[in-house]
Amino acid sequence: MANIQEIARLAGVSTATVSRVINRHPYVSDLTREKVLNIIEQLDYVPNSNAKSLKNGATKVIGVMGVTYNPLLMSLVRSFHMISQKYGFNIMLFMTDGDRDKELVALEMLRSKQVDALLCLVRTIEWDIIESYTKYGPIVTWQRLTSDTIPSVFMDQYQGYTLGLEYLYARGYRKILNVYSSKGQNTLERIRAYEDFVQKHGLKNTGFPQFHNKVTIHDGEEIARWWIEQTDKPDAISCSTDEVAAGILTEIQRSGFSVPDDVGIMGFDNTDSAHLLDLTTIHYPVDKQAENAFNIIMSMLENSASNLHPLQFRLIERKST
Amino acid sequence: MANIQEIARLAGVSTATVSRVINRHPYVSDLTREKVLNIIEQLDYVPNSNAKSLKNGATKVIGVMGVTYNPLLMSLVRSFHMISQKYGFNIMLFMTDGDRDKELVALEMLRSKQVDALLCLVRTIEWDIIESYTKYGPIVTWQRLTSDTIPSVFMDQYQGYTLGLEYLYARGYRKILNVYSSKGQNTLERIRAYEDFVQKHGLKNTGFPQFHNKVTIHDGEEIARWWIEQTDKPDAISCSTDEVAAGILTEIQRSGFSVPDDVGIMGFDNTDSAHLLDLTTIHYPVDKQAENAFNIIMSMLENSASNLHPLQFRLIERKST
DNA sequence: TTGTACGCGTTATCAA
DNA sequence: TTGATAACGCGTACAA
Numbered sequence: 001m002a003n004i005q006e007i008a009r010l011a012g013v014s015t016a017t018v019s020r021v022i023n024r025h026p027y028v029s030d031l032t033r034e035k036v037l038n039i040i041e042q043l044d045y046v047p048n049s050n051a052k053s054l055k056n057g058a059t060k061v062i063g064v065m066g067v068t069y070n071p072l073l074m075s076l077v078r079s080f081h082m083i084s085q086k087y088g089f090n091i092m093l094f095m096t097d098g099d100r101d102k103e104l105v106a107l108e109m110l111r112s113k114q115v116d117a118l119l120c121l122v123r124t125i126e127w128d129i130i131e132s133y134t135k136y137g138p139i140v141t142w143q144r145l146t147s148d149t150i151p152s153v154f155m156d157q158y159q160g161y162t163l164g165l166e167y168l169y170a171r172g173y174r175k176i177l178n179v180y181s182s183k184g185q186n187t188l189e190r191i192r193a194y195e196d197f198v199q200k201h202g203l204k205n206t207g208f209p210q211f212h213n214k215v216t217i218h219d220g221e222e223i224a225r226w227w228i229e230q231t232d233k234p235d236a237i238s239c240s241t242d243e244v245a246a247g248i249l250t251e252i253q254r255s256g257f258s259v260p261d262d263v264g265i266m267g268f269d270n271t272d273s274a275h276l277l278d279l280t281t282i283h284y285p286v287d288k289q290a291e292n293a294f295n296i297i298m299s300m301l302e303n304s305a306s307n308l309h310p311l312q313f314r315l316i317e318r319k320s321t
Numbered sequence: 322m323a324n325i326q327e328i329a330r331l332a333g334v335s336t337a338t339v340s341r342v343i344n345r346h347p348y349v350s351d352l353t354r355e356k357v358l359n360i361i362e363q364l365d366y367v368p369n370s371n372a373k374s375l376k377n378g379a380t381k382v383i384g385v386m387g388v389t390y391n392p393l394l395m396s397l398v399r400s401f402h403m404i405s406q407k408y409g410f411n412i413m414l415f416m417t418d419g420d421r422d423k424e425l426v427a428l429e430m431l432r433s434k435q436v437d438a439l440l441c442l443v444r445t446i447e448w449d450i451i452e453s454y455t456k457y458g459p460i461v462t463w464q465r466l467t468s469d470t471i472p473s474v475f476m477d478q479y480q481g482y483t484l485g486l487e488y489l490y491a492r493g494y495r496k497i498l499n500v501y502s503s504k505g506q507n508t509l510e511r512i513r514a515y516e517d518f519v520q521k522h523g524l525k526n527t528g529f530p531q532f533h534n535k536v537t538i539h540d541g542e543e544i545a546r547w548w549i550e551q552t553d554k555p556d557a558i559s560c561s562t563d564e565v566a567a568g569i570l571t572e573i574q575r576s577g578f579s580v581p582d583d584v585g586i587m588g589f590d591n592t593d594s595a596h597l598l599d600l601t602t603i604h605y606p607v608d609k610q611a612e613n614a615f616n617i618i619m620s621m622l623e624n625s626a627s628n629l630h631p632l633q634f635r636l637i638e639r640k641s642t
Numbered sequence: 643t644t645g646t647a648c649g650c651g652t653t654a655t656c657a658a
Numbered sequence: 659t660t661g662a663t664a665a666c667g668c669g670t671a672c673a674a
Contacts, residue, residue, distance in 0.1 A: 003651055014661045019653060027659055049433040050380065051651035053371040054666050059435075061413070069399050074390050081416055085423065090430070092382070093414045095402055102406065109411070112370040114380075217597055246597055254599075276538055276567055276594070278575075324667055335645045340669055348643055372667035375650050 002043040011039045022047060053113075062297065063115035065094045065106040067122040070215075070243070071271040072286065076142065079290035080119060087298070089116075098124045111136045117297045120150075138300035140293045144185040151300075153292045153311075157189040160282050160313040161238075164266050165197045167280075167315050168236050173264050174203060177234035179211040179223060179244055187212070187240075194238075206234065214240055217273075220247020227263065228255050235263060236321065242267035242274040242281055249277055249320060264321040278319040285311055323364040332360045343368060374434075383618065384436035386415045386427040388443040391536075391564070392592040393607065397463065400611035401440060408619065410437075419445045432457045438618045441471075459621035461614045465506040472621075474613045474632075478510040481603050481634040482559070485587050486518045488601075488636050489557050494585055495524060498555035500532040500544060500565055508533070508561075515559075527555065535561055538594075541568020548584065549576055556584060557642065563588035563595040563602055570598055570641060585642035599640040606632055 004022075008015040013032055020028050021036040039045075053059045062084055066073050081091050092115055096102035103125045109115045110133055117138040123130060127147070133139060134149040144154040168176055178194055180187045197203075211223055220243065227233060227248070239245040245267035249259050259265055267274045267281035274281040288309040299306035325343075329336040334353055341349050342357040360366075374380045383405055387394050402412050413436055417423035424446045430436045431454055438459040444451060448468070454460060455470040465475040489497055499515055501508045518524075532544055541564065548554060548569070560566040566588035570580055580586055588595045588602035595602040609630040620627035 004653095005651080015652080016654085016661060016663090017659090020660090023653080029659060032660085046429065046433045048375070048651050049430075049435040050371055050374040051666090052653080054369070054375050054650090054668090055652045055654090057666080059371065069395050074395060078390050078416065081414065085426075090426075091414050093402065093412050095399065105406075105411075108367065109370075112367045114370040217593065250597055250599075272538065273597070276571060276597075278571075325669095326667080336668080337645060337647095337670075338643090341644090344669080350643060353644080369667050372650090373669085375652090375666090376668050376670095378650080 002045040003048065004045075007036065007039050007043065007045055010043070011036045057113065058116050059114060060088055061090050061092050061115045063092045063094060063106050063109055063118045065096060065103065065118060065120050065123065067096055067098050067124075069095065070241075071273065072241070072269045072284070073121055075271065076121065076286040076290050079287040080294060083291050083294045087294070096124075100125050107133045110139070116301060119293050119297070138297050140296050140300075142289065142293065144189070151296045153289045153296070154186075155284065155289070155311050155313065157186045158193045160268070160284070161190040161193040162197060163313050163315050164238055164268070164282050165194065167317075168238065168264065168266060168321065169197070169201060171264065171321055173236035173321075175206050175208075175233075175235045177206070177208045177211075177227075177237045179214050179220075179237060179239045179248075181215045181240035182213050190240075207232075208234055214244050217243045217247035220244040220249075221251040222247075224248045224251035224255070227252065228257070233263065236266065237263060238266045239268055242269050242271045242279060245279050245281070245320070246273040246277050249279065260319065260321050266321055270316050274316070274318070280318045280321040281316050283314040283316050285309075285314075322369075323366040324369070325366075328357065328360050328364065328366055331364070332357045378434065379437050380435060381409055382411045382413050382436045384413045384415060384427050384430055384439045386417060386424065386439060386441050386444065388417055388419050388445075390416065391562075392594065393562070393590045393605070394442060396592065397442065397607040397611050400608040401615060404612050404615045408615075417445075421446050428454045431460070437622060440614055440618070459618050461617050461621075463610065463614065465510070472617045474610045474617070475507075476605065476610070476632050476634065478507045479514045481589070481605070482511040482514040483518060484634050484636050485559055485589070485603050486515065488638075489559065489585065489587060489642065490518070490522060492585065492642055494557035494642075496527050496529075496554075496556045498527070498529045498532075498548075498558045500535050500541075500558060500560045500569075502536045502561035503534050511561075528553075529555055535565050538564045538568035541565040541570075542572040543568075545569045545572035545576070548573065549578070554584065557587065558584060559587045560589060563590050563592045563600060566600050566602070566641070567594040567598050570600065581640065581642050587642055591637050595637070595639070601639045601642040602637050604635040604637050606630075606635075 004015045004018050008018045013036060017032060018036055021033050064077055084091055094106040103123055110118050120139055120141040130139060131149055139150050141150055141152045142154060145152045180190060237248060245265050249265050252259060267279040270281045270283040288311055292308045295306040295308060325336050325339050329339045334357060338353060339357055342354050385398055405412055415427040424444055431439050441460055441462040451460060452470055460471050462471055462473045463475060466473045501511060558569060566586050570586050573580060588600040591602045591604035609632055613629045616627040616629060
């Protein structure tokens with residue numbers, strides 16, 4: 001495959017000149033430029049990007065690390081992808097399935113300079129390990145974290161969850177079942193939101209169990225079957241994700257119950273599933289989060305200041321409540 | 322950042338020896354190996370992958386080009402990702418939104434050696450342009466294509482669609498509305514399947530319009546509204562995708578009609594939406610397709626022979642018919 | 643078993 | 659306006 005030297009030889013100039021032409025440097029006579037461009041075209045030449053990366057110490061690739069392909073994550077990835085592309089960056093996707101080794105693969109890519117930065121959407125590995133990689137390049141996360149070295153674009157779940165609970169209260173629901181996702185900061189915030197909510201309105205203890213680690217449609221279906229069996233039923237279910245809510249809703253309806261007449265159901269994230277099933281849910285501005293993440297990365301790469309979008313939850317009222 | 326030379330210097334050996342240690346070459350004395358490994362550990366050294374790529378002429382990265390984040394595509398990407406990872410390859414994702422320039426970005430990555438191969442899931446750009454890039458590396462597609470240079474893992478839509486139609490016939494449906502997606506080979510195959518089906522069973526012309534370019538939930542909702550207005554209604558709707566079917570199903574139910582009592586609905590692809598809404602649908606073995614794609618790429622990279630999975634459609638009967 | 647020295651393809655500095 | 663040359667960091671003949 002043709003390289004810059006061959007072009008130089010055929011055009012009767014030096015490689016330096018060819019490089020100047022390619023990178024649109026000034027101080028190249030029109031004549032030589034023309035000549036060089038001709039040869040480039042003839043030989044169907046493109047600069048080898050590995051050589052460029054080696055020279056520049058940058059690849060214009062950003063790694064994105066996530067656990068699995070769920071709709072919310074994908075819409076974030078999509079937004080992040082779009083803005084990155086706009087600035088000439090490409091995305092390398094790492095789906096880790098929560099496997100430490102796979103997470104390390106992504107981190108090692110940063111260390112070995114194959115990606116310029118890393119967007120860490122979800123991780124299972126310890127934060128201090130991730131933190132130890134920040135010396136190799138910018139790492140930004142989407143999860144809740146307060147750190148000097150790893151900026152985060154997370155949103156305070158306390159606010160979002162409270163928004164949903166207060167809405168349910170306003171609609172007259174009093175016996176609310178909470179379905180939480182994996183035990184992390186986010187879930188703790190949601191639990192705190194619920195406790196404060198109960199206290200604020202002086203609600204009495206429902207005695208319902210706490211559901212944890214529920215995130216999928218399948219999980220939702222399980223919870224629906226639990227609900228069906230109860231004699232003293234919750235009048236509303238506040239879910240960890242739209243998928244759980246979707247699972248509950250459809251399974252409950254399959255059994256002949258009606259939503260929202262028999263029970264109100266609230267999702268979280270406002271993904272397609274929520275739209276599809278007319279779920280009341282909490283909208284999450286993932287696109288803005290993605291843009292913020294990218295902006296932070298850029299500013300770290302160029303060590304400049306970044307200006308960020310403000311982030312706010314929004315309640316989307318539909319027919320499940 | 323430390324490089325191989327520094328390691329060599331500190332270990333009191335040559336760079337060649339360090340390289341041999343790193344790459345587990347034989348003929349290195351235990352003593353020197355030990356010494357080198359120690360220094361490597363001390364300096365927290367990793368080989369720079371750009372330098373390696375430059376040297377090897379390969380990056381161990383495969384590009385995946387798609388149009389947009391739809392569920393079927395994502396499950397394919399997921400499968401492809403998993404098998405690639407297993408063999409030490411990483412994935413670079415290109416979402417093109419059907420934009421020629423963005424598609425060219427992906428192709429240029431192959432030309433400039435930033436990816437070793439390209440999986441072309443969906444494209445809008447002309448095949449002969451893509452074909453002209455095959456000289457830079459393996460390109461495999463998921464779309465229907467018969468080409469010497471671009472292998473395809475597509476599946477004959479004629480078969481799949483016929484499977485669905487025959488099932489509908491067996492269930493007693495006679496006035497079937499077809500909803501097609503974008504006008505491509507796949508759609509032509511489906512149309513042909515329907516025509517043959519009509520002829521085979523001697524069905525009379527339904528007089529229904531042909532819906533084209535319908536792929537989203539939203540499109541489905543539109544079609545549902547059309548269906549509701551009709552006096553002479555189709556008794557079954559065979560859809561281009563599960564999403565369209567989902568849109569139709571939910572919108573029709575919102576208007577008080579019942580599925581399958583008032584109309585049978587059949588999806589295509591067997592994605593999560595189909596499971597969620599209990600849609601009868603056609604299962605597509607995307608995981609096998611992904612593995613085939615990867616195997617083909619590998620065999621092209623190493624020019625060896627590839628052994629492939631056989632691919633077969635399967636009808637998934639649920640409650641929408 | 644180890645070292646020397648060159649090439650991979652660019653870009654940037656310096657000098658002309 | 660152009661050219662020679664030195665990096666960038668690694669792997670590998672070839673020689674020892």
